[in-house]
Amino acid sequence: MARKVTTRRKLVMTAIAWVLGLMIFFPILWTFLTSFKTEADAIASPPQFLFFHWTLENYHEVQSRSDYFKHFSNSVIISFGSTLIGLIIAIPSAWAMAFAPTKKTKDVLMWMLSTKMMPPVGALIPIYLLFQSFGLLDSRIGLVMVLTLINLPIIVWMLYTYFKEIPGEILEAARMDGASLMKEIAYVLTPMAVPGIASTLLLNIILAWNEAFWTLNLTASKAAPLTTFIASYSSPEGLFYAKLSAASTMAIAPILILGWFSQKQLVRGLTFGAVK
Amino acid sequence: MATLHTRSAARLMMAPSVLLLLAWMIIPLAMTIYFSFLRYNLLMPGMEEYAGFSNYSYFLTDPAFFTAIANTLLIVVGVLLITVVGGILFALLLDQPMFGQGIVRILVIAPFFVMPTVSALVWKNMFMNPVNGLFAWIAKSFGFQPIDWFASVPLFSIIIIVAWQWLPFATLIMLTALQSLDEEQKEAAEMDGAGAFSKFFYIILPHMARAITVVVLIQTIFLLSVFAEILVTTNGGPGIQSTNLTYLVYAQALLQFDIGGASAGGIVAVILANIVPFSRVRLIGKNLEA
Numbered sequence: 001m002a003r004k005v006t007t008r009r010k011l012v013m014t015a016i017a018w019v020l021g022l023m024i025f026f027p028i029l030w031t032f033l034t035s036f037k038t039e040a041d042a043i044a045s046p047p048q049f050l051f052f053h054w055t056l057e058n059y060h061e062v063q064s065r066s067d068y069f070k071h072f073s074n075s076v077i078i079s080f081g082s083t084l085i086g087l088i089i090a091i092p093s094a095w096a097m098a099f100a101p102t103k104k105t106k107d108v109l110m111w112m113l114s115t116k117m118m119p120p121v122g123a124l125i126p127i128y129l130l131f132q133s134f135g136l137l138d139s140r141i142g143l144v145m146v147l148t149l150i151n152l153p154i155i156v157w158m159l160y161t162y163f164k165e166i167p168g169e170i171l172e173a174a175r176m177d178g179a180s181l182m183k184e185i186a187y188v189l190t191p192m193a194v195p196g197i198a199s200t201l202l203l204n205i206i207l208a209w210n211e212a213f214w215t216l217n218l219t220a221s222k223a224a225p226l227t228t229f230i231a232s233y234s235s236p237e238g239l240f241y242a243k244l245s246a247a248s249t250m251a252i253a254p255i256l257i258l259g260w261f262s263q264k265q266l267v268r269g270l271t272f273g274a275v276k
Numbered sequence: 277m278a279t280l281h282t283r284s285a286a287r288l289m290m291a292p293s294v295l296l297l298l299a300w301m302i303i304p305l306a307m308t309i310y311f312s313f314l315r316y317n318l319l320m321p322g323m324e325e326y327a328g329f330s331n332y333s334y335f336l337t338d339p340a341f342f343t344a345i346a347n348t349l350l351i352v353v354g355v356l357l358i359t360v361v362g363g364i365l366f367a368l369l370l371d372q373p374m375f376g377q378g379i380v381r382i383l384v385i386a387p388f389f390v391m392p393t394v395s396a397l398v399w400k401n402m403f404m405n406p407v408n409g410l411f412a413w414i415a416k417s418f419g420f421q422p423i424d425w426f427a428s429v430p431l432f433s434i435i436i437i438v439a440w441q442w443l444p445f446a447t448l449i450m451l452t453a454l455q456s457l458d459e460e461q462k463e464a465a466e467m468d469g470a471g472a473f474s475k476f477f478y479i480i481l482p483h484m485a486r487a488i489t490v491v492v493l494i495q496t497i498f499l500l501s502v503f504a505e506i507l508v509t510t511n512g513g514p515g516i517q518s519t520n521l522t523y524l525v526y527a528q529a530l531l532q533f534d535i536g537g538a539s540a541g542g543i544v545a546v547i548l549a550n551i552v553p554f555s556r557v558r559l560i561g562k563n564l565e566a
Binding site for chain 2: 001010013014018020031043090092093095100112115117120121123124127136153154156202217244259263
């Protein structure tokens with residue numbers, strides 16, 4: 001039974017929510033607007049909101065001066081690479097834990113989660129030195145390896161919570177019909193598991209794209225993804241707000257759009273299925 | 277149900293992820309522990325020697341260590357306070373009937389997808405800059421002296437930035453929990469004459485307890501290791517005013533090249549991170565099984 005709501009109350013709530021929502025969103029909006037300003041307009045006082053000279057100059061400059069696309073493709077390779085490898089490793093184990101659980105399964109899952117509790121500085125020094133001696137510093141391969149490992153527990157957990165919802169009887173039936181393990185996976189499990197795998201993929205790409213501890217520490221220029229690229233704006237020369245904004249807009253836009261699509265899975269994924 | 281055949285297959289299927297995570301957990305930790313007992317500086321290669329506990333006593337008696345611990349906890353507590361309270365309020369608001377609810381929701385969760393380096397630099401330059409920032413302009417137009425955020429309240433500035441990034445996460449989880457609350461339960465309370473406040477404290481808040489716990493646990497893990505926001509805004513300064521434990525270890529290792537001392541710091545960080553939340557790993561697990 002829906003409760004009656006007065007139109008007035010609804011209008012008031014709408015107004016409050018929109019004002020607060022726009023305030024939260026404002027830094028992103030402001031960055032977007034500033035990216036189309038000239039540097040002089042970007043620091044004008046009073047600030048120019050819409051009536052300034054719109055220009056695409058900053059975007060050209062960010063690309064020509066610091067090769068945005070190189071860093072963009074590094075981000076794509078690193079986030080997609082680490083997520084895909086993570087999925088390949090995690091799918092079998094999540095499947096095993098969901099459909100052939102033993103007494104130890106819960107302990108293994110807990111232990112995997114506990115590896116996320118380890119602060120990254122605990123591993124920074126050895127990883128840095130190992131990377132140095134194997135020539136992996138500032139390499140995409142090295143970063144893919146590290147990000148695969150740090151996101152692996154989340155990938156396993158997410159897949160596990162999705163796989164658990166697939167009714168076991170269907171697998172039993174397939175088994176009774178004489179389907180082998182591989183056939184079971186290929187023809188029965190996979191079609192039912194695809195939505196779960198897709199949202200795991202999406203969330204982990206977002207996490208890997210925005211990861212900013214290992215990327216900042218292990219890359220400098222050649223393999224630098226967008227996180228490191230943007231960090232180079234922390235020691236600016238001269239006027240740079242508009243260029244910073246253009247670079248920032250290009251760095252966050254792809255993932256912001258992906259993120260909006262994934263908002264439902266986000267809750268579930270980041271709480272390891274505890275809140276749905 | 278599982279036959280012997282499937283059980284050994286299952287073990288085989290789990291092996292890669294278990295072995296990789298085991299290696300990822302043990303090898304770096306063992307190496308960090310090993311380094312923490314060495315006098316080992318990257319500027320003096322080949323001079324490594326056993327140093328006993330001197331790295332630990334050096335690190336633990338360094339005044340910077342206590343500042344870093346305090347800053348680490350301040351960031352965690354400050355951000356948790358803002359995001360949990362703000363998240364509950366936003367969730368209550370977004371749960372009300374309104375026009376364009378979906379769009380407001382999209383606006384509110386957007387900051388979560390902004391990479392830390394971008395949000396830190398945008399806030400630092402375009403909002404908190406004492407000359408050209410928007411906050412300075414607002415202060416000036418009301419006749420106040422603009423605040424030099426990162427010079428006078430560096431840690432607080434970082435807390436604001438990090439809280440802005442995590443508020444969406446808290447809001448989204450609280451909202452999900454709120455929407456699973458039985459509408460009839462609220463109605464029954466209303467019929468019994470419960471006011472807005474008693475409804476909130478006796479029905480809504482207890483219902484959200486689990487969501488709040490989950491938000492606190494998960495955010496704590498990430499907040500203990502805030503790094504990028506500090507690196508691109510203050511570099512831990514002025515002095516060490518905004519240095520947390522993660523940043524301190526980073527600076528010791530990669531700026532001072534003191535591998536031994538930094539490793540001792542890393543081990544201290546691992547121990548600290550495990551004291552509080554470790555017992556609670558099971559809590560998330562328990563919630564999952566429910």
